Amino acid sequence: MDRKVQEDPRFKIAKREAWIGIILVIFNFIWWYGFAYGLGSGPVEEYSFVFGLPAWFFYSCVVGLVVMIGLVFFTVKFFFKEVPFDEEGDQR
């Protein structure tokens, strides 16, 4: 009944990149939560330390940050596409 208007190909790219954002934030959360409470829920006396910091903190917050920066760099370099924003890119 309704003629489907061809969707702007740039929107497909935008949608994909938004999904990448969601996947990254979920991964970020799991890493952060997993190391913090996986290693940190025992008694403090039994903690091991890395560079002076409790291991849970070191892996969750310090390494977690480095990993996220690396992942953002990687996804942007390899999965993000450059598209024009102006109307001209739209009217073929």
Add this chain to the structure above:
Amino acid sequence: MAVIWPLIIFLVVIFVVGVYASRHVQSSSSFIQEYFLGSRELGGFILAMTMAATYGSASSFLSGPGAAYNYGLAWVLLAMSQVATGYFVLMILGKKFAIMSRKYNAITLVDFLFARYKNQFVVVLAALSIIIFLFSAMAAQWIGGARLVESLTGLSYTTALIIFAASVMVYVIIGGFRAVAITDMVQGLIMVAGTIILFVAALKAGGGMEKIMTTLGTENPNLLSPYGNDRSLTPLYISSFWILVGVGVVGLPQVAVRAMSYKNAKAMHRALIIGTIVVGVIMLGMHLIGVMARAIVPGITIGDKVMPELAMTIMPDWLAGIVLAAPMAAIMSTVDSLLLLVSSAVVKDLYLHFINKKAEEKKVKRLSFIVTAVIGIVVFIVALQPPDLIIWLNLFSFGGLEAVFIWPVILGLYWKRANGAGAVASMVIGMFSYIIFHSFYPNVLGMHTVVFPILLSLLSFIAVTLISSRHGMKRA
């Protein structure tokens, strides 16, 4: 005395930027595009810095480290949920928002919402919540800024407020968005530099990380746990901050408007990487410093004083001055954006939208300068003797605005069926449920108050959109 020299130099630099940007304002072909959006010319580095600096406020440099001082490493863990803002906002709003706002020729977030939903109630609700809540947020930040100047210089609160208000107002009024963005860049750099310098100095003063952590562990082992000094911070509670200060930030108008200001895709890509690094370094650094401070300068009872006290104790005056320019920069870079945003809501979203659609360029220009100045002056007067109402409203300015804006923006971009009725419902429900939960039933089920209002506003958006579009189809 040497402590104030870096602050004075900082103010001079900011002033010069304002004058530089005002030349663009004078010569630009479209005043309103330039003044409120910097003609969409931001490059990647400036974009990253202005997003990070606008987001990072007094809480990242004063109250946040103060809380970390009290709770221990658990609060740093909580603060790290903010790293997500560095990439999430730009990825979610992303290219779609940039393309759509150009297509609609939208200058403000409200323009975008109107073009998308064609609903006048959305405009009124959005503009009023921006004006009311961000005005209060601004007043609260000015009070923080003035108190900081007061404690550093020994001037009276009123004099400190005048210095702070005058320096912000001058560059925002004459330079508009471009001045705000460029000063944000300078301020962001100061924030990063201040964090790194203070971290290194604290590490040295405390005799290394191992020694600091041992001292803290002897005082109270819980300071080293992810549960807080009194084991009161549950994993669920800390995790719920991912909504408030992580993903929910997409809904903050002052952050979202920046996602329509950049030049091209390349700028966005660079900003994603730089933004994540900058936000991460500041959040991890400043909050960890707050914890370390407990071992170096114990016994501080007022959270906001932890960071200034630490800097003044362990560093020579001139260096402490540079480091303490960081919280100053954080506060300024937040209020300048808020000032301009509230002004744009009055000029563009209310005056040009409802009262005079075809105002001449010259008139708009004069009006923009005047409105920005008047808002600044009113905030100044309010901050002299803040009424309880402002303090109360400020409590909702963060989570409340998120609950209002997040779904109209996101569903407006990615859900074709989303309609005006749904958007209105979600904004009203989001705001009122936030106020009600906050007042009568805070931290429901052990999560931060923001969680349920955001869920409720999503549900009401979807429900009302589906119901009203079915009606529409029947009639057709």
